[in-house]
Amino acid sequence: MKKIHCLNAIASVGTDIFDENYEITDNINEADAIMVRSAAMGDMEFSKNLLAIARAGAGVNNIPLERCADAGIVVFNTPGANANGVKELVICGMLLAARDVVGGIEWTRSIKDSDTISKDVEKGKKNFAGGEIKGKKLGVIGLGAIGAEVANAAASLGLEVLGYDPYISVNSAWRLSRKIKHITDINEIFKDCDYITLHVPLTNDNKGMIGKDSIAEMKDGVVILNFARDLLVDDDEMEKALESGKVARYVTDFPNTKSAKMEKAIVIPHLGASTQESEDNCAVMAANELVDYLENGNIKNSVNFPSCDMGVCQAEGRVAILHKNIPNMIGQITSAFAKNGYNISDLTNKSKASRAYTLIDIESKASEKLVDELNAIDGVLKVRVIK
Numbered sequence: 001m002k003k004i005h006c007l008n009a010i011a012s013v014g015t016d017i018f019d020e021n022y023e024i025t026d027n028i029n030e031a032d033a034i035m036v037r038s039a040a041m042g043d044m045e046f047s048k049n050l051l052a053i054a055r056a057g058a059g060v061n062n063i064p065l066e067r068c069a070d071a072g073i074v075v076f077n078t079p080g081a082n083a084n085g086v087k088e089l090v091i092c093g094m095l096l097a098a099r100d101v102v103g104g105i106e107w108t109r110s111i112k113d114s115d116t117i118s119k120d121v122e123k124g125k126k127n128f129a130g131g132e133i134k135g136k137k138l139g140v141i142g143l144g145a146i147g148a149e150v151a152n153a154a155a156s157l158g159l160e161v162l163g164y165d166p167y168i169s170v171n172s173a174w175r176l177s178r179k180i181k182h183i184t185d186i187n188e189i190f191k192d193c194d195y196i197t198l199h200v201p202l203t204n205d206n207k208g209m210i211g212k213d214s215i216a217e218m219k220d221g222v223v224i225l226n227f228a229r230d231l232l233v234d235d236d237e238m239e240k241a242l243e244s245g246k247v248a249r250y251v252t253d254f255p256n257t258k259s260a261k262m263e264k265a266i267v268i269p270h271l272g273a274s275t276q277e278s279e280d281n282c283a284v285m286a287a288n289e290l291v292d293y294l295e296n297g298n299i300k301n302s303v304n305f306p307s308c309d310m311g312v313c314q315a316e317g318r319v320a321i322l323h324k325n326i327p328n329m330i331g332q333i334t335s336a337f338a339k340n341g342y343n344i345s346d347l348t349n350k351s352k353a354s355r356a357y358t359l360i361d362i363e364s365k366a367s368e369k370l371v372d373e374l375n376a377i378d379g380v381l382k383v384r385v386i387k
Helices: 063-070 083-098 103-108 119-126 144-154 170-173 184-191 210-218 236-242 275-295 327-341 368-375
Strands: 002-006 022-024 031-038 052-055 072-075 137-141 160-164 181-184 196-197 222-226 246-254 266-269 316-324 344-352 355-362 382-384
Touching: 022 246, 031 275, 052 275, 063 072, 072 275, 083 103, 083 144, 083 196, 083 222, 083 246, 083 266, 083 275, 103 119, 119 160, 119 382, 137 144, 137 181, 137 184, 144 170, 181 184, 210 236, 236 246, 236 275, 316 327, 316 368, 327 344, 368 382
Parallel strands: 002 022, 002 031, 031 052, 052 072, 137 160, 137 196, 160 181, 196 222, 222 246, 246 266
Antiparallel strands: 316 355, 316 382, 344 355
């Protein structure tokens, strides 16, 4: 019986995937795996039982990835599961910025008791007029699951779309419409675009990427949309740009004490992935990732270990080894199998930065002695007998 602990409420369509071989437990210390959404795990102590953490969402800032990797805990996320929900809100944000719909609605409510409201509206509506997005230039920074969907949707609405992503994956490239112009210099976006939308993860290198220097490069009256990460934008510089008119509108899904007070900012209460469909999709993907890892040893969408898939084990035994990516690990591992009389029928080894993963099928079941010898190899983080 494998035990799952949910740190946040997880949609039942996800937890229903766990069959009679699983138990949802309230005791985190006995859990084989954890499902989480936004709960902070940075200071959390993990038991030796814990094998995996699945984040029902894309961002993993709330999880201590390196500490998990050192303990042989595989951390999964669910890229693309909420992409449509975020995409739709980004398009909504563009439309709200193009025409002062929010201001118009608030003004209409302020005169709701007027007996001449129809005439008042005809006189006052000019104060909320705006422009159309068709024919404008949109710069999409980051062409992952969400960025690619935003780019495609914008192109279908008649915008000229420039996409920038030096790390674009093959899958993302295939998803892009032929209408998208893929550029290699981000400054083209800063200089040429009427709208700029951010879809990149936050790193030490890109913190405040929308700041004094990049804003200075932009067209007067540009609209900035941030549905990625709060700290990608320097709030102090954005406030100055809005006050001067350099930036016409700032649309952000991340309210804070600064952005919530900015004039000409449209501040949304972090609704990007807050749809029932997105929550369901994330829960289902996270649960399936855990099941495949716990039952088969396969890794898909991990953020701290490499992907690896050997399907369902057809051999008598399967052993999974999480280890450091250092020389002679495979030699030592296979030597341990040979020394104990095991014939290897299949083997896959994958690496990701400083971590690696080896999955081995054998023609007889693994003994405790073999597992102990594998664990004793310097650089091995965790050994698990899958079958």
